[in-house]
Amino acid sequence: MPGESISEARQLDLFEEKLIEPSKRPQFRIVGCVFDTYWIIEYNDRMLMIDQHAAHEKVMYEDFVKSYKEKKVVSQYIDPPVMITLDARQEMVIERHIGAFESLGFEIEKFEKNDYVLRAIPSGFMKLEERDIFTGLLDEMSDTVSDTDEISVIHDRLAQMSCKAAVKGGDRLSLMEAEELLTRLLSLDNPYNCPHGRPTMVEFTEKDLEKFFKRIV
Amino acid sequence: MPGESISEARQLDLFEEKLIEPSKRPQFRIVGCVFDTYWIIEYNDRMLMIDQHAAHEKVMYEDFVKSYKEKKVVSQYIDPPVMITLDARQEMVIERHIGAFESLGFEIEKFEKNDYVLRAIPSGFMKLEERDIFTGLLDEMSDTVSDTDEISVIHDRLAQMSCKAAVKGGDRLSLMEAEELLTRLLSLDNPYNCPHGRPTMVEFTEKDLEKFFKRIV
Structure with a gap:
């Protein structure tokens, strides 16, 4: 494929500063959804992309494990x-x-x-x-x-x-469903990976985007 | 900055297949805007990001050059x-x-x-x-x-x-203004670069996003 490679996305992990926690939820703005799968989120100076399938899988898994540990399985x-x-x-x-x-x-x-x-x-x-x-x-x-x-x-x-x-990539979620999924994801200790270890979200900083567009070098 | 580098964005150029032309305009769906600057667009199996400043600059410049060449300057x-x-x-x-x-x-x-x-x-x-x-x-x-x-x-x-x-990064455009800007940009022979040569748009294919999330290797 032609074209110039100009930057990269980052996968978040637990070794990052704890930047995502439930109290920050109001600062997350859902911008929209691409390919009925990836939700674009603006969060301060970061653009996150969240995979709805990996995120839902993670949320379901953690909810269940929590109930199981607390012997509150329904x-x-x-x-x-x-x-x-x-x-x-x-x-x-x-x-x-x-x-x-x-x-x-x-x-x-x-x-x-x-x-x-x-x-x-x-x-x-x-x-x-x-x-x-x-x-x-x-x-x-x-x-x-x-x-x-x-x-x-x-x-x-x-x-x-x-x-x-879990919902699949390509399933169309309503904005309300996506807001709910995001809230549940952010409430987790580790919202970054699905149970299989794949990322639920990747991030671009505003600086990353400025580099894409050569606004900065 | 910690975290794993997992992929790249591509800058479009004139050597690409001529994938963007006015007749394709209805296939472009505006998803939303990040940082009041970058418009996320879904276009078939591609996610484009358009820098509103570079795009507007390009459109103004080309409009004016066209009028100048055709001696129709107003x-x-x-x-x-x-x-x-x-x-x-x-x-x-x-x-x-x-x-x-x-x-x-x-x-x-x-x-x-x-x-x-x-x-x-x-x-x-x-x-x-x-x-x-x-x-x-x-x-x-x-x-x-x-x-x-x-x-x-x-x-x-x-x-x-x-x-x-031109509008600046951080100026808030309405969706209607963004639709209009996109239409004008796509009507150009070369919508890919601003007059200074910086990219007006970058693309990610659906495959790129799948790689971000390790859906495919």
Whole structure:
């Protein structure tokens, strides 16, 4: 591609000065959205771009982890409940890890033979198939997972569920939805990265833009 | 400054495919303005940023050059006329280059001794002091400037006048004014650079943004 390369964007991280915190929220002005995906924000002498998918994924994940740690997970009841047939390995897993599943908000009980009734799933993931949420986690737990590994498997799975349940790039959000997403993102200790480590936001300073346009060298 | 450098913006130039032309205007969507200076535009799979000052300067300059070449320069009459006292060198210059001044839209006549009456200036530069427009050009012409150099001095001076008369970075334009500026800019053969050669716009492709956010490598 021709054209002159003239500058760069920066990914923010936790080693930056703590420039983003909830009390600064009123100073963030949403300018608009590009490609139904990237929100342009003006914040003092910085222009931020926020990826709506990564941001939403992050917010969902952190909300859930917080509820989980505080044992305040909310179950979402399924009406009618879903009947699920488990194989022998899955049965061994659910028996061993039933406590972990319950602490995540699942309600599951044996019906007959190897048929189980799924009555509730963690709230906040309603965009996904209830069955997939449950068996997805089940299949990553093995009957040999230790109690410490259990936590890490659960966290990985939550990240995957958040990613799948989050708004996508190309979904059109209203300005009000974007304002709400921004507020929730800024309330996090680390708003900068999604659970997979990708950036939720990048920044250009006013100086960066002046350099793009050769207003300054 | 900490943080990871992750990509670059591109300056557009005439060697690019001719992607910007008046017929494409309806495909340009103004997203918003950052720092009351840089307009974010979505154009198919590209995000453009336009510097309102460089763009306006360019538009004013090209409009004026076009009128000048087509001998359709419009004079802006000053009411009341301005009395200007010239020094000996300035008098020599105006006598030699009176034709050039007139073709630019100035109307100047001798009043008495070394006092001159300035009746009209080129239209479109009303933000500037009439006196400064005239003496600015006068002082760059010397009595030894050849006829070819005269043209180049005039063009340089027009660029300076356009720069001074154009909206500045930090001036707040309405959306309608920005739409109008964009339309005029896109109508130019070369919308990419201001008369001083600085870029009026830079671009990021959708792929560039995906790289910022590590959606693609």
